[in-house]
Amino acid sequence: MKKVMFVCLGNICRSPVGEAVFRHLVEERGLGAKYTCDSSGTSAFHEGADPDPRMGITAEKHGVPMDHKAQQFTKSHYEIFDVIIAMDRSNYQGIISTSQNHKLRDKVHMLREFDPEADSPQAEVPDPYYKGGMEAFEEVYQMAVRSCNQLIDELEAGRL
Numbered sequence: 001m002k003k004v005m006f007v008c009l010g011n012i013c014r015s016p017v018g019e020a021v022f023r024h025l026v027e028e029r030g031l032g033a034k035y036t037c038d039s040s041g042t043s044a045f046h047e048g049a050d051p052d053p054r055m056g057i058t059a060e061k062h063g064v065p066m067d068h069k070a071q072q073f074t075k076s077h078y079e080i081f082d083v084i085i086a087m088d089r090s091n092y093q094g095i096i097s098t099s100q101n102h103k104l105r106d107k108v109h110m111l112r113e114f115d116p117e118a119d120s121p122q123a124e125v126p127d128p129y130y131k132g133g134m135e136a137f138e139e140v141y142q143m144a145v146r147s148c149n150q151l152i153d154e155l156e157a158g159r160l
Contacts, residue, residue, distance in 0.1 A: 002036075002160075003080060004022060005084045006037065006087070008042075009090070010129070011046060011068075012049055012055070016039045017058075018147075020059055020068070022151070044072040047071060048070060049070045054134060073094070073095060078104045082160075084107050084109070085108075085109055085110070086109070088110075088125060110122060114148070115143055115146050116150060126139070
């Protein structure tokens with residue numbers, strides 16, 4: 001079974017929706033026995049918290065349930081997960097700074113590396129937390145759907 005970890009800053013908006021969308025798409029494709037996922041944050045700001053209600057409303061509107069408690073990314077996640085997905089460059093740097101092992105660092109990717117609509121593989125998922133409007137949460141949700149679909153395709157093709 002392949003294990004995928006999604007990581008953002010506080011683990012209440014972007015990474016839990018990545019986790020929820022990935023899980024939903026895997027189940028839709030009948031691949032639930034092949035993949036598992038989780039999410040975490042590079043900070044402990046919201047440890048133990050539920051996802052941001054605005055993100056939950058957005059996901060639920062699309063029939064994607066979010067059931068998660070925020071947790072902080074730790075070095076042990078490198079050993080548990082096969083693929084680690086960062087939402088932005090700051091998260092990416094925060095993740096790779098926890099390991100000097102290049103083999104482990106090779107597990108880390110940017111989510112929008114898999115987004116067919118991204119301008120570059122280094123494109124970021126913007127943090128909707130401070131933007132406030134529901135359209136920012138919808139934008140992040142749609143990025144997660146596009147990216148996770150392609151991520152699953154890459155996993156299925158054996159390229160990750």
